[in-house]
Each structure stands twice: as structure tokens, then as C-alpha cells.
Amino acid sequence: xxxxxxxLPNALRSRAGNRSSVTVSGSTVREVIDALEHDFPGLRFxxxxxxxxxxxxxxxxxxxxxxxxxRGLDTPILPGARIHILQSVAGG
Amino acid sequence: MSYHRxxxxxxxxxxxxxxRGLFLLSSQDREKWQVTPTALNGTRVFYAAFDQRSxxxxxxxxxxxFFGTFLRYSDDFGETWQEPRRGIQFPPESNQKxxxxxxxxxxxxNEPGTLYVGTDPAALWISHDHGETWEVNDGLLSxxxxxxxxxxxxxxxxxxxxxxxxRPERMWVGISAVGCVRSDDGGKTWVFANRNxxxxxxxxxxxxxxxxxxxxxxxxxxxxxxxxxxxCGIYKTFNAGDEWIDIQNNLPSDFGFPIxxxxxxxxTLFVIVEGMGRHNIxxxxxxxxxxxxGEQWEPLTQGLPxxxxxxxxxxxxxxxxxRLDPCGVYxxxxxxxxxxxxxxxxxxxxxxxxxxxxxxxxxxxLV
Numbered sequence: 079x080x081x082x083x084x085x086l087p088n089a090l091r092s093r094a095g096n097r098s099s100v101t102v103s104g105s106t107v108r109e110v111i112d113a114l115e116h117d118f119p120g121l122r123f124x125x126x127x128x129x130x131x132x133x134x135x136x137x138x139x140x141x142x143x144x145x146x147x148x149r150g151l152d153t154p155i156l157p158g159a160r161i162h163i164l165q166s167v168a169g170g
Numbered sequence: 171m172s173y174h175r176x177x178x179x180x181x182x183x184x185x186x187x188x189x190r191g192l193f194l195l196s197s198q199d200r201e202k203w204q205v206t207p208t209a210l211n212g213t214r215v216f217y218a219a220f221d222q223r224s225x226x227x228x229x230x231x232x233x234x235x236f237f238g239t240f241l242r243y244s245d246d247f248g249e250t251w252q253e254p255r256r257g258i259q260f261p262p263e264s265n266q267k268x269x270x271x272x273x274x275x276x277x278x279x280n281e282p283g284t285l286y287v288g289t290d291p292a293a294l295w296i297s298h299d300h301g302e303t304w305e306v307n308d309g310l311l312s313x314x315x316x317x318x319x320x321x322x323x324x325x326x327x328x329x330x331x332x333x334x335x336x337r338p339e340r341m342w343v344g345i346s347a348v349g350c351v352r353s354d355d356g357g358k359t360w361v362f363a364n365r366n367x368x369x370x371x372x373x374x375x376x377x378x379x380x381x382x383x384x385x386x387x388x389x390x391x392x393x394x395x396x397x398x399x400x401x402c403g404i405y406k407t408f409n410a411g412d413e414w415i416d417i418q419n420n421l422p423s424d425f426g427f428p429i430x431x432x433x434x435x436x437x438t439l440f441v442i443v444e445g446m447g448r449h450n451i452x453x454x455x456x457x458x459x460x461x462x463x464g465e466q467w468e469p470l471t472q473g474l475p476x477x478x479x480x481x482x483x484x485x486x487x488x489x490x491x492x493r494l495d496p497c498g499v500y501x502x503x504x505x506x507x508x509x510x511x512x513x514x515x516x517x518x519x520x521x522x523x524x525x526x527x528x529x530x531x532x533x534x535x536l537v
Contacts, residue, residue, distance in 0.1 A: 089237055120253065124237040127267040128260045135236045165236040 079103040080157035082110055087165055094118045107138060108151040110161060125163065135166045176247060181536045182492055183247075184510075185228065186502055187215035190526035192230050194248060200498050200512035203521040208248025217487055219274045220534040221300070223282040229301060231271035239268050241287060243301050256303040258287060258295055264311060266291050273487070275331040278338065288328030292319065292345045294357065307357045310343070315379065322346030322382050322401075329486055330386045336393045342386065342411060349381035350398065350411050363411025368402040384427045385486045389436045397464070399429040399441055399486075406464055417464025422451050428489035432497040432514060437463040440491070440499055440515060442484045449481040457489075457501060459515050473518035474509060482507065487530030494535065502528030 085099045094100050094117075102117060104110035108130075115122035125136050130151070132138065138145045139162040145153045155161070177183060177196055184195040184203075191211040197203045210230055218230035228248060232240045241258050242251040260266040269290040277284030287295040287304065294307040310328075319326060330344030339356045342363065349364040362379045369381045382401035389395035394410045397417075403424045405414040418424050426443035441458050445451040454476035458467045475482070482503045492498040499511045501518075506525035511518045 123259060128262055129265060129267060130262070131267070133236070133238065168235070 079105050079109070080155060080159075082155055082159060082161055084110060084114065084161040084163065086163055089165065090121065090124055090163065093121050093124065105155060106151070107140065107145055107153045107155065107161070110155065111151070135168050137164045137166045138162070139164065177536050179536055182494070182498065183220065183534050183536060184500055184508075185218035185220065185230070185530075185532045185534070186508060186522070186525065186528055187218045187230065187487070187530040188506070188526040188528050189214055191215060192218050192248060193522075193525060195508065195522060200492075200494075200510065201519075203510070205522050206248075208244070210242065210244075210248060210251055214270075215529065216270060217273050217530045217532070219276065219532045221276040221285060222534065222537055223276060223279065224300065226536065227300065229274045229285070231274065233270045239271055241271055241274070241301070241304070254297070254302050254304060258289060258304055260293070260306065264306070266293070266311070269325055270327065272327045272329045273331060275333070278333050278335050280335075281338075286331045286333065288331050288343065290321075290325035290327040292326045292328040292348065294328060294331065294343055296357075309353065309358045310351070310360050313351075313360055318379075319345070319348050320380065330383070332386065332388045332396070334388070334393050340410070342388075342396065344383040344386045344398070346384065347380060347382035347401070349379050349383050350386065350396075351379075352411055363407075364414070365412060366414045366416070367398070367400055367405055370402045385429050387429055387431050387439075389431070390433045391436065395436075397429055397431065397439055399426050401425060404429070404441060404443075404464065417460075419464060419467060421458055421467050426484075427486040428484055430489050430491045430499070432491055432495075433493050434495040434497060435461075435514075437461060438497075438514065439464065440489060441467075442489060442501065444483060447481065449483045453478055453480055455480055455482045457499070457515055457518075470511075470515040470518070472516060473511075473520075475507075475520075485529055487532075488528055490531050490533050492533035492535060498533060500531045500533055502531040504528060 102113035186193045192208045192215040194206045195203045214233040216231045221227045228244045273288040275286045285297045295304045297304045328345050332342045334340040342352045351360045352363045353360045367381050384399045386398040397406045407414045423443040430440045432438040455474045457470040460467045488502040496514045499515045501509045504527045508522040509518050510521045
């Protein structure tokens with residue numbers, strides 16, 4: 079499986095040793111999240127509800143494409159791609 | 171570690187949960203107050219409470235807007251925060267998704283490791299190890315009528331938990347908009363306890379369940395006596411909720427959110443009722459007090475703001491009392507003002523302003 083660089087938003091860096099990006103392996107976004115959970119327990123719940131559904135104000139980009147407009151968590155990942163996890167523009 | 175390096179014994183500490191973080195207010199005389207922000211900043215803190223049964227652990231909800239909702243605890247008055255080893259997360263097979271954590275209650279005095287949490291979607295969570303691990307109560311989660319439960323405006327929230335200190339098998343929870351639910355067998359099964367409480371928004375005004383109970387308190391020495399502020403009235407029961415008695419009497423409205431009582435004089439209760447706009451009726455912000463368990467209510471206004479622009483609302487956890495005598499009474503508004511009385515409501519002062527909207531106030535005297 080390819081090794082993927084994942085950029086983390088400020089709010090989640092404390093769970094990853096204060097790193098702004100980490101490297102995990104995965105062939106799909108779902109597998110990347112599984113890998114993140116393995117390396118940084120609790121991170122999955124920051125991104126997804128208990129039933130595995132992506133939280134509504136969490137955006138995951140594969141390179142520059144929002145996975146919501148691709149195949150969601152089943153979006154395949156090619157080697158060399160970069161994942162960006164960002165909070166969406168919302169709130170007040 | 172010294173728990174009291176900043177707060178001497180006897181200090182009254184208010185934990186004020188707001189839309190943008192948790193604040194602590196402390197006082198040695200309930201007259202001069204110091205406001206201290208905590209490191210739980212920028213998040214929706216629906217509720218916070220100290221548990222002094224072993225140490226001085228501060229629990230708080232971290233209801234995040236983006237990255238999830240968590241229960242957190244601090245052993246240093248909010249400077250640093252921990253996450254439970256197994257926190258509040260529904261089992262995947264339950265098909266439930268945690269929306270908000272609404273209330274945290276330390277358990278009975280003789281069960282020092284036990285705590286309870288209420289959530290939206292409505293569920294009761296229990297810890298027996300001082301908050302390190304949590305499990306959902308299956309009896310309530312699997313209630314046979316659950317598919318018929320509908321939310322209030324704030325969600326399908328379990329916002330009140332009363333564990334009867336005299337009977338280990340009995341407890342009540344309050345759910346919007348389901349009503350009062352009681353267990354007599356340690357949480358294995360639950361029955362509705364809503365008789366004679368109204369649901370004016372339903373075709374059947376007295377249904378078995380579906381009432382919007384806002385907040386409930388138990389008499390400290392008569393365990394079968396409880397009081398509730400409901401969407402449609404104020405009530406008391408003398409038989410553990412089997413039947414309720416309307417005690418609105420001379421109050422100007424049947425609608426309000428919070429209710430609190432004086433533990434030393436338990437026939438003394440406090441409510442804040444509101445008008446159609448969900449703020450003070452008329453131009454004077456008013457707390458109402460009864461000295462006779464609801465037979466008669468009196469308005470308390472001395473030191474509270476008045477004027478044509480005064481429109482203050484108080485949410486269900488925004489009113490509390492402390493355990494001193496005369497009791498202190500504390501009111502936090504949904505516009506960020508915090509008022510305090512040290513003489514059972516006779517006189518009030520503004521002790522904090524410009525806070526974010528206040529969701530909850532709890533009072534603790536440090537021992």
C-alpha cells in the first residue's frame with residue numbers, strides 16, 4: 079500500500095504529537111483513517127461519527143479534490159498523493 | 171499535587187459553561203469574585219461540575235463544532251485537561267451518533283467512583299472509575315418506545331439525572347421532549363413518570379410521554395418529593411413522580427427553563443419564568459422564589475437590571491444554588507451576564523459580564 083502524507087489542522091495536531099503532517103499507508107481514504115487511528119488513538123472520532131460517517135464540518139481533500147465529490151471515504155488513493163484534513167468554513 | 175494551591179478551603183467556586191469555553195469564578199465571601207478562564211477555551215461547554223468525593227476533579231463537556239464532542243476532566247482547576255480512556259461514544263451497532271453531552275452528575279455519596287452523564291441523543295452513561303471509562307445504559311437506550319421519542323428545540327437531550335441517595339436502585343432522568351423517566355431496578359428498566367404534567371403542543375394534553383421537561387430537582391430529605399420546571403408548567407410530586415401537582419399558582423407564566431432549591435430550607439425554590447420572547451416578562455429581569463414549595467411565589471428584583479432594553483433569558487442549567495446557609499443563588503444569562511445573591515435571593519449583584527452566552531452554572535464549596 080502506498081505511503082500517504084496527511085496534513086492535519088491545528089485543532090488535531092495535539093493528538094499527533096503536535097505534528098502538522100504525518101505519514102501513513104492506505105489505498106483508500108477509509109484505510110488512511112484506519113491507519114491514523116492505529117497510530118494516534120482517538121483521531122477517528124475526531125473525523126467520523128460512531129457509525130463511520132464523516133462529520134459534516136470535516137473536509138478531506140485528496141490533493142485539491144474534496145472527497146465528498148469523489149467516492150467519499152472509499153475514494154482510492156494513488157502513490158504520491160497528499161491528503162489534507164481541514165475544518166470547513168462554518169460557525170459563528 | 172495540591173488541589174488547593176490557588177483556592178483555600180472554604181472558597182466557593184462557580185463553574186460557568188459557555189458557548190466559547192469554561193470559566194471559573196471564585197470567592198471567599200460570596201461578595202468579591204475573581205473570574206478565571208480555563209484552558210477549555212473556544213468550545214461549547216454545556217455543563218461542568220466538580221467531584222469532591224475523592225480529590226477535586228473537574229468534569230466538563232467539550233461540545234465541538236467541528237471535530238466531535240468529548241467529555242474531559244481536569245485535576246488542576248482547568249489548567250490542563252484529560253480525555254477518558256474510554257469516553258462517551260455510542261457502540262457502532264446502536265446506530266446512534268453523539269451530538270452533545272448535556273449534563274454531568276457525580277453519583278451517590280457512598281459510591282465515590284460513580285458518575286453519570288446525559289447526552290443527545292438521549293442516553294444515560296455511567297462510570298464506576300472516576301470518569302476514566304464509560305458505558306451506556308442499555309435499558310434506556312433500548313426502551314421499547316424509543317422510536318416514538320421526538321426532540322425538543324435543543325435536541326433529544328437527557329439533561330437531568332437524579333440518583334436517589336436513599337435507594338441505590340432508584341433514579342430519575344429528564345429528557346426533552348420525552349419527560350420524566352424513572353428506574354426502580356438500577357437502570358435495567360425504565361418507566362414514565364409524567365402523570366398530570368401537560369404537553370400543550372400535543373392533541374392529547376396529558377400523554378404518557380412526550381412532555382418537554384426542562385429541569386428537575388429532588389428534595390434533600392424527602393426522596394419521594396421532586397420539583398420540575400416544564401415547558402408547560404411548574405410541578406411537584408410527593409410520590410416519586412407517579413403523580414404531579416401543578417404549582418404555577420401566581421407565577422406570571424408557565425414557561426421557563428431552570429429550577430433550583432435551598433438544601434437547608436427545601437420548601438424554598440427558585441425559578442425564572444419567561445414570556446413569548448423567551449426573556450423576562452416586562453422590563454425587569456426577575457427571579458421568582460417560593461418559601462412554601464410553590465403555594466405562593468414572590469418576585470425577586472433587588473439589584474437585577476431593569477429598563478426598556480433589558481431582555482435576558484436563562485437556560486435550563488443557568489440557575490443554581492450553593493450549599494451554604496443562607497444559600498447563595500447564581501444566575502447566568504444567555505447573553506453572558508452572571509448574577510449572584512448571597513442571601514437567598516433578597517439582593518443581587520452582577521459578578522461577571524461580557525461572557526459568551528452562558529449555558530450552565532454550578533456552585534461548589536471547596537472542602
